[in-house]
């Protein structure tokens with residue numbers, strides 16, 4: 001496994017629509033492993049393939065550190081309710097903003113072995129699905145933010161502080 005470079009806002013790859021996966025390959029399986037590693041390393045709860053420069057419809061999510069999901073060609077087939085809360089994105093480091101999303105979504109996708117599955121998600125997991133799947137259409141959360149983007153401490157700085165403290 002390897003860490004991949006996370007593309008940041010302004011990189012044209014983040015504004016493009018991704019192509020569906022028609023066949024799982026070893027190369028794409030390695031991509032998924034690398035995406036998980038890169039997401040955990042950056043303290044993220046989700047990462048989409050275009051964020052590491054690959055224009056394929058693949059996203060990984062793990063909102064509690066215990067339930068890793070890989071979504072291939074995901075689609076939101078039902079949504080209900082509403083939640084308004086703060087979001088951040090590894091491609092927009094040091095920022096957060098308020099976004100309204102559905103409270104519940106039903107997702108249809110394929111897993112890493114191209115086996116179809118459905119997932120009913122609510123709360124943070126539903127929010128993460130909406131955010132990550134938007135990336136696959138070239139949409140960043142900053143285009144949906146209500147009010148201003150606010151500054152937060154980027155994870156690199158937090159890490160540096162932790163290293164200094166040791």
Ligand code: NI
Pocket residue numbers: 088089090091131132135
């Ligand atoms: Ni993001």
